[in-house]
Amino acid sequence: MIFYFLESKYRKRTEHYIQQYTDYELITILGEGSYGVAYLLQHRKTKEQAVLKRLKANQLKPTSKQRFIQEMTLLQELQHLPVPKFIASGFIGDAPYFLMSFVDGYTFEKAIFEQQQTYSINDTISITKDLLYFVQQLHEKNIVHRDLRIPNVLVADDGLHIIDFGLATNIDAYFNLHGVKNPKKAPHPVSDLYAVGHFMLFLLYSIYEPQAKKSTTWQQELQLPVALQHYIERLLTIKTPFQNASEALQALQQLRVYSEH
The missing domain is CATH 3.30.200.20 (Phosphorylase Kinase; domain 1)
Known part of the structure; x- marks a missing residue:
């Protein structure tokens, strides 16, 4: 009070x-x-x-x-x-x-939940490449954002913008990731990559149409191409994580362009 x-x-x-x-x-x-x-x-x-x-x-x-x-x-x-x-x-x-x-644009949160915009697999890959390019530059400045959620990534006329650096910090080169189950607040590049993985899932779910009443995993629901699923699993540290944004960007650039289902 x-x-x-x-x-x-x-x-x-x-x-x-x-x-x-x-x-x-x-x-x-x-x-x-x-x-x-x-x-x-x-x-x-x-x-x-x-x-x-x-x-x-x-x-x-x-x-x-x-x-x-x-x-x-x-x-x-x-x-x-x-x-x-x-x-x-x-x-x-x-x-x-x-x-x-002031950045005159709209967040991906608004785009998905208010404007009902949808993002295909190809859209998601393209947008994520742009986002990872900026994340790579952040990390080269020894900065990790730690809050790359859909309300903090904007679309403007000149492309993507990242806002709200309230949780940003300098990268701790000695931070030990061993045993860390949820790295989203870690002072380490994997924190931003983990967030990028969730960012991709939000975009991909924009075209998802529920088929069953029973709740299942995102892997079962989205039925993504195997290589893309494995890529996101690496971002989310389900599989061996990427060590930095450069490695994640390079891997995404090497993914073949998938035809839409």
């Missing part, structure tokens, strides 16, 4: 701050996650849109501030990649914020 009122106070502070101390106008609140709140802004003169991301009031402890500032720092290091462009940063009260460019 205390945090509810505190967050309400910070929302009012944020609106006042935007109006009085920036060159932007508040359009709407885009959304909020566990750590931050995102606001859509528009520049008063140029009319260009931007996003202000602020740390939530219940996350003002030092560890959360450090994670938030790390996200901002990582974003600044990736300006050559298709990620939001860093503009400025500051504090609203005790809450840090940063301003970044």
Whole structure:
């Protein structure tokens, strides 16, 4: 209850701050996650849109501030990649914020569940190649995203974009994967590859039509070509995992183009 009122106070502070101390106008609140709140802004003169991301009031402890500032720092290091462009940063009260460019597109989550878009096997392979190419560049910068879910991959006019680096971290070269059953939060490239595997399944399920009432495995339901099934199983660490994004991308490029069933 205390945090509810505190967050309400910070929302009012944020609106006042935007109006009085920036060159932007508040359009709407885009959304909020566990750590931050995102606001859509528009520049008063140029009319260009931007996003202000602020740390939530219940996350003002030092560890959360450090994670938030790390996200901002990582974003600044990736300006050559298709990620939001860093503009400025500051504090609203005790809450840090940063301003970044707005990517005018839609997430794969929206495409699948709201727009009812479907993705064939060939579509999925093509999109995943593009995604892995960017993941490869992330890893070359010694950064692992750790949250490559369908709400965090956008389609824009100029291609794919990756957003929300709130869980991103530097790769731990000494991290031991042995015995790790769920690597999605590991500070290791396999974390992003594991997420890419689930990303592919979401796309492939967009054309799935249930045939039986009894729940079965994705392997049984999707009935994918054997090579593609094995490829996804390697991403999901069911079979021997890929060691890095370069290896995963090369393997995907070598898969033959399948005819649709």
